[in-house]
Amino acid sequence: MKKPNAISKATIDRLPLYFRTLRLLQDEGRDIISSDELGRRLGITPEQIRKDLASFGQFGKKGVGYYVNELKRNIGGILGLDNHWNIAIVGIGHLGVALANYQNFVTLGFNLVALFDQDPNVIGRTVNHVKVEDVRRLKAIVKERNIQIGIIAVPAAFAQGVADLLVDAGVKGIWNFAPIKMKVPETMHIVNEDLSIGLSTLSYHITRM
Amino acid sequence: MKKPNAISKATIDRLPLYFRTLRLLQDEGRDIISSDELGRRLGITPEQIRKDLASFGQFGKKGVGYYVNELKRNIGGILGLDNHWNIAIVGIGHLGVALANYQNFVTLGFNLVALFDQDPNVIGRTVNHVKVEDVRRLKAIVKERNIQIGIIAVPAAFAQGVADLLVDAGVKGIWNFAPIKMKVPETMHIVNEDLSIGLSTLSYHITRM
Numbered sequence: 042m043k044k045p046n047a048i049s050k051a052t053i054d055r056l057p058l059y060f061r062t063l064r065l066l067q068d069e070g071r072d073i074i075s076s077d078e079l080g081r082r083l084g085i086t087p088e089q090i091r092k093d094l095a096s097f098g099q100f101g102k103k104g105v106g107y108y109v110n111e112l113k114r115n116i117g118g119i120l121g122l123d124n125h126w127n128i129a130i131v132g133i134g135h136l137g138v139a140l141a142n143y144q145n146f147v148t149l150g151f152n153l154v155a156l157f158d159q160d161p162n163v164i165g166r167t168v169n170h171v172k173v174e175d176v177r178r179l180k181a182i183v184k185e186r187n188i189q190i191g192i193i194a195v196p197a198a199f200a201q202g203v204a205d206l207l208v209d210a211g212v213k214g215i216w217n218f219a220p221i222k223m224k225v226p227e228t229m230h231i232v233n234e235d236l237s238i239g240l241s242t243l244s245y246h247i248t249r250m
Numbered sequence: 251m252k253k254p255n256a257i258s259k260a261t262i263d264r265l266p267l268y269f270r271t272l273r274l275l276q277d278e279g280r281d282i283i284s285s286d287e288l289g290r291r292l293g294i295t296p297e298q299i300r301k302d303l304a305s306f307g308q309f310g311k312k313g314v315g316y317y318v319n320e321l322k323r324n325i326g327g328i329l330g331l332d333n334h335w336n337i338a339i340v341g342i343g344h345l346g347v348a349l350a351n352y353q354n355f356v357t358l359g360f361n362l363v364a365l366f367d368q369d370p371n372v373i374g375r376t377v378n379h380v381k382v383e384d385v386r387r388l389k390a391i392v393k394e395r396n397i398q399i400g401i402i403a404v405p406a407a408f409a410q411g412v413a414d415l416l417v418d419a420g421v422k423g424i425w426n427f428a429p430i431k432m433k434v435p436e437t438m439h440i441v442n443e444d445l446s447i448g449l450s451t452l453s454y455h456i457t458r459m
Contacts, residue, residue, distance in 0.1 A: 050293050051260065057450035065431055084259050120450050121457025128449075139345035144406075145429050145446040151453075190452060197353075213456040216448055220354050222274055230455040234448045237354040239425055239441045240337075241266035241329050243399060244360075246439040247422040248330025 052093045063113035075106040122150045129155035129188045131203045132195030133163050133173050141168040154186045183210035193217045261302045272322035284315040331359045338364035338397045340412045341404030342382050350377040363395045392419035402426045
């Protein structure tokens with residue numbers, strides 16, 4: 042396997058798409074897939090797919106295609122999904138509850154181990170078998186339960202405060218749903234989820250129908 | 251402006267990211283941005299940015315940079331955001347309510363004009379000033395209110411049924427949050443939102459810390 046430094050951001054961003062499609066193929070009972078068909082399903086050229094996957098090592102067999110299970114396991118390994126990260130959600134409003142119930146996280150191997158809110162009416166409730174804790178206990182619980190990823194699902198006005206708490210508590214990464222640009226140390230990995238991107242892409246396509 | 255057919259899918263997928271960043275820059279009161287700085291903020295090379303934007307026309311001024319307002323307006327136009335699409339959400343559980351309250355849709359110019367559910371306990375409620383209607387009235391309301399985009403926020407088991415209803419009602423595009431691959435006519439534009447992609451990308455990065 043080549044050094045990950047050599048991999049472009051665009052390739053890294055496509056890996057979860059490959060992983061998702063391979064998971065669907067597995068559900069459909071498929072054993073083998075060609076780069077042509079994978080390309081059609083993803084709207085990516087087969088050349089790009091072969092190039093992306095080649096940058097991590099030798100997968101697939103010429104003239105046969107990729108073995109679905111093997112490729113999925115390998116990409117899962119590259120994505121670090123076999124680490125089974127412990128995750129926590131901060132902000133148990135509608136979005137937080139929806140995320141807490143999202144089945145795909147379990148399928149991918151993430152463990153939801155804590156929920157936090159500041160509202161006394163929400164603290165103590167249980168969502169998807171996890172009790173909502175007072176956000177003031179965040180730092181202690183992050184240590185106790187070995188939480189590596191914090192998910193920010195609070196309104197924009199509170200998001201930076203929560204990010205500061207998560208940084209101070211020592212998580213490795215933040216997944217942010219608040220539509221603001223956070224200030225975090227350069228060493229902290231943060232992925233900003235902007236739901237308006239999907240809708241904008243759709244707008245582009247239907248404008249040209 | 252060149253014909254949109256000439257634009258690669260990868261470029262199209264980056265346009266909403268440019269738009270989002272330009273919107274943030276506008277909020278920060280910035281007038282001008284170089285492709286270098288835009289690249290740093292997005293993790294994309296300046297060469298790629300110049301190439302992407304050049305495929306739509308001549309933006310920016312050599313040695314000066316891009317004019318933020320102008321570029322944002324132009325990209326907004328390319329994305330079709332000035333169409334002010336009417337959108338409807340089907341499935342008013344936690345995710346549906348979170349989406350109905352998502353402020354960024356308004357900022358981008360989308361109009362939320364209808365909400366649908368099948369649960370008698372939910373029908374008749376109001377979320378963000380919009381009344382929840384019986385999903386059996388979907389086709390009639392899509393016509394009455396000129397709805398172009400349907401958002402699917404129901405559990406996976408109901409998603410295909412809702413997609414069929416939306417196709418039959420004549421929407422132009424579907425934004426799907428259910429983690430399944432939908433069967434829709436080839437002429438229908440569908441964007442699948444997979445929340446596990448953001449989390450997988452984060453996993454990749456923290457695995458390598």
